[in-house]
Amino acid sequence: MSIDIAGLRENYTQGxxxxxxxxxxxxxxxxxxVEEAVKSEIAEPNAMSLATVxxxxxxxxxxxxxxxxxNRSIRFFTNYKSSKGRDLEKNPVAAVCFWWPxxxxxxxIRGSVNKLSREESDAYFQSRPRESKLGAWxxxxxxxxxxxxxxxxTYESISKRFKNTTIPTPEFWGGYEVTISEIEFWQGRPSRLHDRILFIFEQNKWNHKRLQP
Known part of the structure; x- marks a missing residue:
């Protein structure tokens, strides 16, 4: 059965x-x-699309x-040698999108990106489940x-290597901080007349404006 992709649509009415x-x-x-997304029991409310160049x-x-x-930043962790890590090494900027249907x-969100300190990366890595630590290695x-x-x-070999011992943070793994320069809030509304509020950080303060949907 053929699906009419072009005909798929929702009428937004919640707020x-x-x-x-x-x-x-x-x-x-x-x-x-974010807190409301967590409380609403959405699957992985902290999932975000990260775009790099x-x-x-x-x-x-x-x-x-x-x-x-x-403060004015969001954080995530990854392998520094991954495609995203290589992108950020050359172009330390990113765009982020959260979608809570x-x-x-x-x-x-758009902003500049910097690595977190080794201490901050170590602290988060040690809070992860053992299986996740082994997977990173x-x-x-x-x-x-x-x-x-x-x-x-390879996973089994790493597991044996660190059997009965603390798993250290790999040098090639750690956190990034996206310092927010722009953040836009979108709330679905009826008739596709959605609410869009864009904040821009300029001259050391936030300014905002309403955008047409």
Whole structure:
């Protein structure tokens, strides 16, 4: 049976963004929306699409997990040798998008990117489950592998190597901080007249404006 992709649509009715509800600091609203996404029991409410730009100017996007909100920045962790890590080494800027369909909300972020300190990366790595730590060591993320069996054997070898001992943070693994320069809040509304509020950080303060849908 053929699916009419062009005919798929939703009518958004859950809420709106009134000027009276918009704080001067958008991070306050962002935290509130993240908390509401968590409380609504959405699957992986901290999942975000991270877009980077390669050395030759081609965009890449993938889903990663938000792991912290600090003042005017958000944080995530990954393998520094992955495709995203290589992109950020050459072009330390990124765009991020959160989509919470159950709440009919989207948040878009743009900003510059820097590595977190080794101490901060170590602290988060040590909080991870043991299996995740082993996986970080076993995977040369984004590199080709002969087959899944090869990956499994590498994991088993790493597991034996660190048996009954603390698993250290790999030097090739750690965190990034996206310092937010722009953040846009999107709330679905009926008749496709959606609410869009864009905040821009300029001259050491936040300014915002309403955008047409």
């Amino acid at each position: 709106g963004l009134r000027e009276d509800d918009i704080p001067r600091d958008p991070i306050i609203l962002f935290r509130r929306w 390669s050395e030759d100017g081609l965009p890449n996007s993938r889903i990663v997990l938000l792991k912290g909100i600090e 159950e709440l009919e909300r989207q948040v878009r 076993a995977s040369e993320q984004s590199s080709a592998v002969e087959n899944r069996e090869k990956l499994r054997k």
